[in-house]
Amino acid sequence: MVTLKDISKECGVSQATVSKALNGLPDIGEETANYIRSVANRMGYLPNATARALKLGISHNIGILFVDKTSCGLKHEYFSEILNSLKVEAERLGYDITFISKDIGKFSMDYYKHAKYRNCDGVVIASVDFKDPDVIRLVESEIPTVTLDYTFDSRSSVLSDNVGGMQEIVRYVYSNGHRRIAFIHGEDTSVTQKRIASFFKACEEFDLRVPEAYVRAAIYHDPRSSGLATRDLLALPERPTCILFPDDFSFIGGKNELERQGLSIPDDMSVVGYDGILLSQVLRPKLTTFRQDAETMGRKAAVLLVEQIENPKSWLPQLVTVAGTLLEGHSVKTLQV
Amino acid sequence: MVTLKDISKECGVSQATVSKALNGLPDIGEETANYIRSVANRMGYLPNATARALKLGISHNIGILFVDKTSCGLKHEYFSEILNSLKVEAERLGYDITFISKDIGKFSMDYYKHAKYRNCDGVVIASVDFKDPDVIRLVESEIPTVTLDYTFDSRSSVLSDNVGGMQEIVRYVYSNGHRRIAFIHGEDTSVTQKRIASFFKACEEFDLRVPEAYVRAAIYHDPRSSGLATRDLLALPERPTCILFPDDFSFIGGKNELERQGLSIPDDMSVVGYDGILLSQVLRPKLTTFRQDAETMGRKAAVLLVEQIENPKSWLPQLVTVAGTLLEGHSVKTLQV
DNA sequence: GATTTTGTCGTAAACGATTAAGTTCATTTT
DNA sequence: AAAATGAACTTAATCGTTTACGACAAAATC
Numbered sequence: 105m106v107t108l109k110d111i112s113k114e115c116g117v118s119q120a121t122v123s124k125a126l127n128g129l130p131d132i133g134e135e136t137a138n139y140i141r142s143v144a145n146r147m148g149y150l151p152n153a154t155a156r157a158l159k160l161g162i163s164h165n166i167g168i169l170f171v172d173k174t175s176c177g178l179k180h181e182y183f184s185e186i187l188n189s190l191k192v193e194a195e196r197l198g199y200d201i202t203f204i205s206k207d208i209g210k211f212s213m214d215y216y217k218h219a220k221y222r223n224c225d226g227v228v229i230a231s232v233d234f235k236d237p238d239v240i241r242l243v244e245s246e247i248p249t250v251t252l253d254y255t256f257d258s259r260s261s262v263l264s265d266n267v268g269g270m271q272e273i274v275r276y277v278y279s280n281g282h283r284r285i286a287f288i289h290g291e292d293t294s295v296t297q298k299r300i301a302s303f304f305k306a307c308e309e310f311d312l313r314v315p316e317a318y319v320r321a322a323i324y325h326d327p328r329s330s331g332l333a334t335r336d337l338l339a340l341p342e343r344p345t346c347i348l349f350p351d352d353f354s355f356i357g358g359k360n361e362l363e364r365q366g367l368s369i370p371d372d373m374s375v376v377g378y379d380g381i382l383l384s385q386v387l388r389p390k391l392t393t394f395r396q397d398a399e400t401m402g403r404k405a406a407v408l409l410v411e412q413i414e415n416p417k418s419w420l421p422q423l424v425t426v427a428g429t430l431l432e433g434h435s436v437k438t439l440q441v
Numbered sequence: 442m443v444t445l446k447d448i449s450k451e452c453g454v455s456q457a458t459v460s461k462a463l464n465g466l467p468d469i470g471e472e473t474a475n476y477i478r479s480v481a482n483r484m485g486y487l488p489n490a491t492a493r494a495l496k497l498g499i500s501h502n503i504g505i506l507f508v509d510k511t512s513c514g515l516k517h518e519y520f521s522e523i524l525n526s527l528k529v530e531a532e533r534l535g536y537d538i539t540f541i542s543k544d545i546g547k548f549s550m551d552y553y554k555h556a557k558y559r560n561c562d563g564v565v566i567a568s569v570d571f572k573d574p575d576v577i578r579l580v581e582s583e584i585p586t587v588t589l590d591y592t593f594d595s596r597s598s599v600l601s602d603n604v605g606g607m608q609e610i611v612r613y614v615y616s617n618g619h620r621r622i623a624f625i626h627g628e629d630t631s632v633t634q635k636r637i638a639s640f641f642k643a644c645e646e647f648d649l650r651v652p653e654a655y656v657r658a659a660i661y662h663d664p665r666s667s668g669l670a671t672r673d674l675l676a677l678p679e680r681p682t683c684i685l686f687p688d689d690f691s692f693i694g695g696k697n698e699l700e701r702q703g704l705s706i707p708d709d710m711s712v713v714g715y716d717g718i719l720l721s722q723v724l725r726p727k728l729t730t731f732r733q734d735a736e737t738m739g740r741k742a743a744v745l746l747v748e749q750i751e752n753p754k755s756w757l758p759q760l761v762t763v764a765g766t767l768l769e770g771h772s773v774k775t776l777q778v
Numbered sequence: 779g780a781t782t783t784t785g786t787c788g789t790a791a792a793c794g795a796t797t798a799a800g801t802t803c804a805t806t807t808t
Numbered sequence: 809a810a811a812a813t814g815a816a817c818t819t820a821a822t823c824g825t826t827t828a829c830g831a832c833a834a835a836a837t838c
Contacts, residue, residue: 105557107794118818123796133816150550154494154560155794158823163491164546165539178525179719184515191540198546200559202502202539203528209501209535213487220442222537223491327723353720360725382516383690383720386664388697444824455788460826470786492824495793 106147115143126151157223166194166409167204167224169215169239171232176325180353181381182398183231186252189402190228197410199225206238214238216245226409228252234294248412248419250405253295260412260422262405266295267302269394272430273376274306276392277346281439282374283312286344288333288358290324290351299378303348315342324350327357334358338365338373345374346436352377352384352393359387370437380431390433400426443484452480463488494560503531503746504541504561506552506576508569513662517690518718519735520568523589526739527565534747536562543575551575553582563746565589571631585749585756587742590632597749597759599742603632604639606731609767610713611643613729614683618776619711620649623681625670625695627661627688636715640685652679661687664694671695675702675710682711683773689714689721689730696724707774717768727770737763 108126112119117136125132125140126149132140157163170177170187178184191201204218204227215238219227226248232239234254243249243256255261277285287303290296300319307314317340322329330349334357337344349355355377359369367373369389377384380395404424412419445463449456454473462469462477463486469477494500507514507524515521528538541555541564552575556564563585569576571591580586580593592598614622624640627633637656644651654677659666667686671694674681686692692714696706704710706726714721717732741761749756 105794108796109794119795120797120819121817123794124817127796129797131816136816150554150558152495152560152794153558154491154500155823156796157491158489158495158793158825159795159797161823176719178515178521179518181516184521188515191542195540195542195545198548200539200545202537203532205528205532208532208537211535217487221487221490223489356720356723360723363725383693386693386697388700442824445826446824456825457789457827458787460824461787464826466827468786473786489824492793493826495795495823496825496827498793 105152106149107152108149111140111144111147111149114147115140161223163223163225164198165200165202165222165224166406166413167202167219167222167227169204169227169229169232169242177231180231180325181383182379182396185398186230186402186405189399190406191402193403193406194410197406199406199410215242216247219247225413226250228405228409229254230405248409248416250409250412252401252405255294255423258421260408261424262401262408263423263425264295264396264398264401265425265427266298268425269378269396269428269430270299270302271306273348273378273394274303274310276430276432277348277374277376277436278306278310278312280374280436281441282346282436283441284318284342284344285312285314285346285348286318286320286337287314287348288320288322288330288337288350288354290322292321296350315340318344322350322354325353327354327360329357330354331357331361334361338362338367343373345439346376347373348376348378350378352379352381352391355384355391370435374436376436380428384431384433389435391431392433392435393431394428395431396428397426442489443486444489445486448477448481448484448486451484452477498560500560500562501535502537502539502559502561503743503750504539504556504559504564506541506564506566506569506579514568517568517662518720519716519733522735523567523739523742526736527743528739530740530743531747534743536743536747552579553584556584562750563587565742565746566591567742585746585753587746587749589738589742592631592760595758597745598761599738599745600760600762601632601733601735601738602762602764603635605762606715606733606765606767607636607639608643610685610715610731611640611647613767613769614685614711614713614773615643615647615649617711617773618778619683619773620778621655621679621681622649622651622683622685623655623657623674624685625657625659625667625674625687625691627659629658633687652677655681659687659691662690664691664697666694667691668694668698671698675699675704680710682776683713684710685713685715687715689716689718689728692721692728707772711773713773717765721768721770726772728768729770729772730768731765732768733765734763 108119108122112122122140125137194201202222204215228250230252243259249259251261253263289300320333322333349358362373369375377391377393380393384391384393408422445456445459449459459477462474531538539559541552565587567589580596586596588598590600626637657670659670686695699710706712714728714730717730721728721730745759
């Protein structure tokens with residue numbers, strides 16, 4: 105490995121001069137600097153990120169919290185898209201990405217310790233149990249953090265516009281003549297709470313009566329539970345004309361149940377998904393759904409975090425809400441009112 | 442941040458003593474060591490991975506190459522599962538995971554340089570263009586590597602058993618009475634080549650005639666192209682009785698085409714997928730498919746890499762083939778022969 | 779009792795980079 | 809002509825660890 109010392113010997117100058125030349129500091133003569141740069145280049149010099157991090161206290165490395173246990177983690181396209189764009193943007197800004205977990209080797213440490221151990225300049229928190237004391241400890245620490253789809257006090261976060269999404273869906277469905285709209289929601293999380301609240305608010309907007317039985321709980325990304333909820337909805341004396349599913353993938357469960365009962369989409373039942381993953385766009389009939397802009401969310405998260413890392417003085421917590429798009433498919437029938 | 446120096450002051454011993462005590466070296470008295478450990482604990486000491494890496498030349502950090510552009514990258518459950526188990530196992534072994542890319546900040550570097558820059562002890566290479574000169578440079582470097590689903594000379598690799606998988610599928614389909622088996626394969630990669638070769642070999646085993654038109658090219662993870670291939674197959678004067686798809690997800694395209702033509706699965710056409718992703722298990726009829734054991738692959742990759750990192754002397758390149766499982770669904774009809 | 783061994787602990791030099799402070803020497807200012 | 813300025817480098821300390829080597833006393837050996 106070629107170091108500053110090697111270059112300094114080769115050039116007959118001091119290490120300090122080489123360092124300053126390569127970093128473009130002003131107190132090195134132009135020709136010396138050029139010469140040093142050319143030699144460094146010829147010798148294939150690469151700065152040592154580790155040494156730099158030790159000296160500067162800045163690692164140019166950001167941690168990411170993704171928990172696998174709860175929910176489906178990376179298996180969900182939403183999260184893998186976020187991770188990918190986060191990675192791309194972070195790299196563009198000069199930061200690498202390292203996963204943060206609770207244990208590393210024989211040491212069992214919490215997230216905060218792991219992040220400190222690795223000298224992470226900041227951490228992006230996604231897809232975790234936000235009530236976990238270890239998560240809270242991290243968020244309350246001095247390490248810059250950005251959370252996804254959850255907000256802590258005095259911390260930046262990037263949120264998918266669940267309120268707007270749900271509202272758009274209800275409006276769309278209503279404008280297509282539907283008056284009996286059922287909603288199968290996911291397990292109790294802040295995201296779910298927002299969607300439920302927004303659902304009721306939007307219904308109220310149109311003076312829609314929502315029977316209690318029309319709102320049912322299921323589990324995200326779990327077609328089986330959505331299938332059961334669908335069966336219950338279909339068994340109601342006054343069937344809904346449209347069912348909103350917790351997400352595109354779990355809609356498969358509803359689709360199966362509908363087909364089992366010989367009902368066709370959208371003629372016998374209209375349906376709407378959520379997420380806008382690839383799957384929704386290749387199903388036939390194409391699923392009407394609300395696409396979350398995961399790409400922007402990951403990118404924004406990286407930008408917010410790096411801003412905070414690089415301008416700790418002027419930094420103020422920011423909440424960024426990322427808008428989504430209603431993707432109109434052919435799963436909602438237009439009813440005559 | 443509490444350092445060795447802080448502890449040494451607090452304990453009234455030298456830094457070296459503290460270091461040795463905490464690392465369990467034998468030349469520190471038992472009570473001194475215990476005292477130091479208790480103080481370190483009380484003060485909340487955390488070793489600094491950066492300083493350690495600089496001193497030891499071992500970062501306990503492994504890089505991972507995942508390219509997003511080509512194919513669908515992390516969006517594919519296969520890869521996200523691999524990534525996850527790789528991460529879990531690496532962490533169990535005491536290693537963190539960092540993504541490696543071509544550019545970082547304003548510097549544009551190749552994979553090798555990036556890995557060196559970050560002092561990665563090794564790199565796992567997955568889901569990339571293995572013909573990329575930058576990938577080849579990395580593989581030919583002194584950095585330990587493990588590749589997934591591709592083998593380089595004198596390098597370890599973890600392979601999904603594509604040969605065995607295809608063989609099992611053909612045997613299963615044949616044993617269910619099918620004699621006209623079509624195969625839609627993915628784009629030209631080493632994985633595809635193995636599957637095609639194995640397909641022909643297995644057919645030969647049973648003296649099956651495979652008309653040229655029965656083997657068609659499509660693109661992995663692309664339902665549209667598989668849909669087109671399906672349409673072509675259905676238009677043949679002598680239709681196959683069973684279609685093998687490149688993967689579970691792209692099967693959706695075939696399913697759409699079949700439904701469009703009013704054909705039902707498996708009564709009018711039998712189908713088989715590949716991968717065994719969640720989707721395949723929730724579709725109705727349940728898809729018969731070959732599940733790749735991505736979890737084991739990721740784990741094995743981590744183990745192989747760490748072995749090589751920690752025992753560079755005794756190390757020899759290893760090829761590990763990970764077996765999969767045929768998941769029997771209800772998408773293959775049993776024909777009377 | 780003199781010498782060697784053993785058990786503990788300290789000193790100091792690394793690892794590769796950055797940077798405050800100091801040095802040298804030519805040039806400008808007064 | 810003396811002093812001040814400034815450009816161009818160098819010296820040396822530092823970041824937090826690890827570790828070869830040395831030091832010293834107590835215990836063991838002869």
